Amino acid sequence: MEKINYKNQITFGAKFLNTDAINKVAKYALENGKFEKLNNARKNIESYDYFSKIGVEIKENLKSGQKDFEFTTYTPEYTVKSGKLLTQYKIHKNKFPSQKANYLKEIYEIIIKMGNSAPQNKLYKKIVKG
Secondary structure (H helix, E strand, O other): OEEEOOOOOOEEOOOEEOOHHHHHHHHHHHHOOOHHHHHHHHHHHHHHOOOOEEEEEEEEOOOOOOEEEEEEEEEEEEEEEOOEEEEEEEEEEEEEEOOOOOHHHHHHHHHHHHHOOOOOOHHHHHHHHO
8 A cells, every 4th residue: 555645625524535426426316316325324434434535536448438436545644753743644446347337326336335234344344444
């Protein structure tokens, strides 16, 4: 895992970074009457690992036109230097190839699966815990 200094961004709840992809998924859920289920999944994920942040990006392969989803987890590591608390983030990336035509629904379903039985389920462990 690589480390970077990462400035906090506005978040969806306290867990998901405010990315274009997560905004599209939230809008999809709202338009389809599924926002409450998405928000409950977020709360389940957040309740077990409050300090890590998750970024979601949609990447398109220009040659094939296939979409991939990239979940990036930023886990804080704290150090003290000269009396100041410094925060660095460990970065862990997971890429998933899109299997469906409706990629927003697919990301939504991944987040719902991550939230079900968190932190015991495999998807949560893979994405959040690395």
